[in-house]
Amino acid sequence: MSEFRSKCYKELIKVPKGKVTTYSELAKAVGTKAVRAVGTAMAKNEKLIEIPCHRVVKSDGSIGQYASGQAKKIELLLEEGVPVENGKVANFKEFLHLF
DNA sequence: CATCTGACACAGA
DNA sequence: GTCTGTGCCAGAT
Numbered sequence: 001m002s003e004f005r006s007k008c009y010k011e012l013i014k015v016p017k018g019k020v021t022t023y024s025e026l027a028k029a030v031g032t033k034a035v036r037a038v039g040t041a042m043a044k045n046e047k048l049i050e051i052p053c054h055r056v057v058k059s060d061g062s063i064g065q066y067a068s069g070q071a072k073k074i075e076l077l078l079e080e081g082v083p084v085e086n087g088k089v090a091n092f093k094e095f096l097h098l099f
Numbered sequence: 100c101a102t103c104t105g106a107c108a109c110a111g112a
Numbered sequence: 113g114t115c116t117g118t119g120c121c122a123g124a125t
Contacts, residue, residue, distance in 0.1 A: 002108080002109085004107095004108060004109095005108085005109095022121095022122095023120080023121055023122085024121080024122065027106095027107095027121090027122095032106085032107070032108085033105090033106055033107080033122095034105090034106045034107035034108070034121090035106085035107095035121045035122060036105095036106070036107065036108085036118090036119060036120095036121050036122090037106075037107045037108040037109085037119085037121095038107095038108090038120090038121080039119055039120050039121060040107085040108055040109065040118080040119045040120085041108075041109090041119095041120095042119090042120055043118095043119060043120055044108095044109080044110095044119090045120090053120070054120095056120075057120095058120085058121065058122085059121075059122060059123090060122095063120090064120050064121075065119090065120030065121095066120055067120070070120090073120085
């Protein structure tokens with residue numbers, strides 16, 4: 001577990017249920033410009049339960065990828081009250097959580 | 100709309 | 113210790 005990853009997770013768990021954030025915002029929150037590095041950290045995530053990576057979407061509201069499958073990610077989001085249409089979060093900016 | 104480039108952590112050689 | 117390829121991407125072209 002590296003510092004970097006810990007930060008990513010720490011920031012991520014600040015996102016309340018029913019809201020989402022973007023890889024960009026998350027990257028800024030942890031102090032890096034490499035949103036891809038954040039993605040990598042998430043991909044290596046082992047605590048799929050503790051770390052709600054499904055609350056992280058791309059900058060345009062697209063769902064992006066997910067370790068357990070995009071479909072699963074969408075399900076979880078809907079489950080938390082985040083509307084998803086055609087693989088994208090509807091009005092995602094209204095559900096976007098800024099740090 | 101399809102690509103390319105940028106930025107960076109991390110695992111494997 | 114360095115090099116290379118890869119990754120739940122963004123922004124520009």
